[in-house]
Amino acid sequence: MPQQFQNLIHGLWCDSSSGQTFENRNPANWKELLGTFPLSTKEDVDRAAAAALTAYRSWRLVPAPERGDILRRTGEIMVRRKDELAEIMTREMGKPLTETRGDVQEGIDTAFYCATEGRRLFGINTPSELRNKLNLSFRVPIGVCGLITPWNFPMAIPTWNLFPGLVAGNTFVFKPAEDTPQTANVLVEILMEAGLPAGCVNIVHGAGSTVGVAITEHPDILAVSFTGSTETGRIVAQNCGKQTKHVCLEMGGKNAQIVMNDADLELALEGVLWGAFGTTGQRCTATSRLILHEAIHDEMVERLTKAAAKLRLGNGLHSTTDVGPVINEKQRKNIEKYVKIGKDEGAKRVLGGEVAGGRAGSTDLRDGWFYQPTIFTGVTPTMRIAKEEIFGPVLSVLKCRSLEEAIEINNSVIYGLSSSIYTRDVNAAMRAVRDIEAGITYINSATIGAEAHMPFGGVKATGNGHREGGWAVFDFYTEWKSVYIDYSGKLQRAQIDNS
Ligand code: ADP
Numbered sequence: 001m002p003q004q005f006q007n008l009i010h011g012l013w014c015d016s017s018s019g020q021t022f023e024n025r026n027p028a029n030w031k032e033l034l035g036t037f038p039l040s041t042k043e044d045v046d047r048a049a050a051a052a053l054t055a056y057r058s059w060r061l062v063p064a065p066e067r068g069d070i071l072r073r074t075g076e077i078m079v080r081r082k083d084e085l086a087e088i089m090t091r092e093m094g095k096p097l098t099e100t101r102g103d104v105q106e107g108i109d110t111a112f113y114c115a116t117e118g119r120r121l122f123g124i125n126t127p128s129e130l131r132n133k134l135n136l137s138f139r140v141p142i143g144v145c146g147l148i149t150p151w152n153f154p155m156a157i158p159t160w161n162l163f164p165g166l167v168a169g170n171t172f173v174f175k176p177a178e179d180t181p182q183t184a185n186v187l188v189e190i191l192m193e194a195g196l197p198a199g200c201v202n203i204v205h206g207a208g209s210t211v212g213v214a215i216t217e218h219p220d221i222l223a224v225s226f227t228g229s230t231e232t233g234r235i236v237a238q239n240c241g242k243q244t245k246h247v248c249l250e251m252g253g254k255n256a257q258i259v260m261n262d263a264d265l266e267l268a269l270e271g272v273l274w275g276a277f278g279t280t281g282q283r284c285t286a287t288s289r290l291i292l293h294e295a296i297h298d299e300m301v302e303r304l305t306k307a308a309a310k311l312r313l314g315n316g317l318h319s320t321t322d323v324g325p326v327i328n329e330k331q332r333k334n335i336e337k338y339v340k341i342g343k344d345e346g347a348k349r350v351l352g353g354e355v356a357g358g359r360a361g362s363t364d365l366r367d368g369w370f371y372q373p374t375i376f377t378g379v380t381p382t383m384r385i386a387k388e389e390i391f392g393p394v395l396s397v398l399k400c401r402s403l404e405e406a407i408e409i410n411n412s413v414i415y416g417l418s419s420s421i422y423t424r425d426v427n428a429a430m431r432a433v434r435d436i437e438a439g440i441t442y443i444n445s446a447t448i449g450a451e452a453h454m455p456f457g458g459v460k461a462t463g464n465g466h467r468e469g470g471w472a473v474f475d476f477y478t479e480w481k482s483v484y485i486d487y488s489g490k491l492q493r494a495q496i497d498n499s
Contacts (some may be wrong), residue, residue: 001034001338002033002034003034004034004036005035005036005109005205007038007040007183007202007203007204008050008170008202009044009047009051009199009204009322010055010198010202012056012198012476013110015043016038016041017040017043017047018039018041019122020038020039021037022205022207023037024116024181024310026091026092026368027094027325027368027369028314028316028317028324028325028366028367028368029363029367030367030369032091034091034092035182037178037181037205037206037208038206038402039205039206040204040205040206040210041210041211041214043302044212045173045215045218047371048173048204048215048435049173049202050219051198051202052171052172052200053144053171054199055197055198055199055222056141056143056144056170057169058197059092059147059169059170059171060171061168064117064119064167064169064418065118065119066118067166068114068115068116068117068119069192069194070120070166070191070196071112071114073194074111074163074190074194075111075220078107078108078217080181081186081229082108083101083116084103085100085104085186086100086101086104088182088326089103089154089183090316090317091182092154092179092183093152093180093232093307094327094368095274095324097172097317097496099279100155100316103153103154103155103156104155106153106155106159106160106450107156107187108292109453110159110160110452111159111163113452114164117164118167120206121167121168121474121478121490123136123138123139123147124494129495130488130494131199131488131492132486132487132492132498133322133486133488133492134217135482135483135484137184137480137482137483138480138481139474139481140480140481141169141244142222142223142224142411143170143171143220143223144172144173144220144221145165145170145171145172145173145223145224145225145477146172146174146175146216146221146223146224147162147172147173147175147224148174148175148225148227149175149176149177149184149263150177150213150227151178151179152284153283154177154184158174158176158187159384160232160293160456160468160469160473161468161477162191162201163471164173164473164474166200166201167476168478170477171201171202171302172204172219173210173215174188174201174202174204174208175203175205175212175215176203176205176490178205178206178207179328179351181205184203185203188201194359196248204468210233212236213239217239218326219234219490221245221247223247223476223477224236224240224245224247225247225248225250225468226248227250227251227284227478228250228463228469229232229251229252229389230389236361237249248463248464248466248476249460249464249466250284250456250457251284251416251461252284252389252417253286253389253415253417253458253462253464254288254414254415254417254489255275255286255287255289255418255420255447256291257271257272257419257420257422257447258291258294258410258422259290259292259293259300259422260293260403260421260425260428261294262423262425262428263296263353263444264424265303265426266423266436267422267444267496268300268308268399268422269303269307269309269494270446271420271422271444271446271447272290272395272446273307273308275287275448276288276446277322277393277395278448279324279448280326280393280399281393282326282327282391282392282397282419283448284417284458284462285418285440285450286448287391287395287420288390288394289386289396289397289408289409290395290396290397291398291399291400291409293398293399293401293406294399294401301375301377305350308351308373311323311373312360313325313370313372314361314479315361315368316362317487320361324412325370325371326369326392328369330367331391332369332392334391335371335390335393335394336355337433338385338390339366339374341384342385342394342396344368345383345384346378346383347378347379347385348377349375349376350375350376351372352371352373352393352394353374353377354371354372355370355371356370356371359498367394373393373395375395376394378397379398381409385408386398386412386413387413403428403432406442406455407435410438411436411437412438415460416437416438416439416458416459416460416461417439417440417441417463418439418441418442418458419435419440420441420445420446420447421444421445429443437459437460438458438459439455439456439458439467440456440458450469452469452470453469453470453471454468454469455469455471456468457472
């Protein structure tokens, strides 16, 4: 019998009111059933929201430094259980252990960062325009928040939201992705072990179309944070908009790495290998376009193709694996669709372009959702493979003649999450920082590598103006309260008595 996992509502593990379950399988070997999870309903979300509201009434009164202490203990437990957590994540998500350890580490960094924010959460005080009067403004929690997460960073993305949200005094109804439910359960288990009161984080598993929608429509859930596809993000925004809920959207990307003619090509090569094929290209910040200056184009393509051909596909639990499987059949079909589009558009396939077969050690690649690292050259900015997010190990190579053209190509897509430029020319680097339309720009480094204490998010169609990570996330998880204290002992009218 596979292990049966449950929802967590008001500190108690429980089944769904539907009595139904869904399966969690290993993408590297879909014959391996990891467990079953509740296929929850709107009623389960109602119960979770009621628990979160009850918990909020006392959690908001706990001093923020005390709330931070719980996160510090959470971080300490995560440090102790890091390898175990990474293994659970690799089994259900597929990326190699080095990467899942990194994913857990990001959660640990966020825990310690947010623990210390409990002693800051700075307000802003300004002078009053009247005598004998004091003005203060400070951050207050919002209330019950909804959190809807994807599968590509099963630990990091939930922690980016839960930890700052909790330290600021909010409570949560959390719906993790259907493909990575176990990591989410272990995370809330750890929060409870660290002393988080019952009801502060409630977890409801199930489909986006039922549980996700119920979260966006529940009147007591006042803010929703969503990370996922642009298509779903738009639905989330529309649903939240009907009740004027706060909503933080982190959606698609079509990130480019630019390599200029004066770049350190070896460094640029390492960067694009990691950016394009790390996490099997399934990061929001993955490098899906490589914009090469014409002077180094042919040499770079040759070196890149040779190096990418050596990447070893396999089960992420094996130390010899460089690239794991993609997450599921739907995602692999989507990659196949885009590879066909690329061929039909006239791009030249110089590597990959097929479902992976054969064996990798004891792993039969045909039992998992493996896809070969794929490179297209001769791509032009108007092709669909240059414009649309693929979310897989597929890289489109474009050619440019100048920095201006490289930046123009970079900016020609609707998205604006991450970006990177390799050059030794400080003037070119600074112009790129100024002119590239993206929330994140790396100089001489790959498009991936966000740090927990820096703002994370994108411009244009990638997001809706909010940021996760660092101090900026508190702008989403708090409201401002303005306070006027008049100690003059008489009625003082602003704008009237002092004019
Ligand atoms: P993916 O293509 O990775 O499944 P999605 O954007 O569809 O990306 O999913 C991201 C998260 O959003 C998942 O937890 C999913 O269950 C949830 N989700 C899907 N559809 C909806 C919806 N209509 N409303 C709210 N959440 C949804």
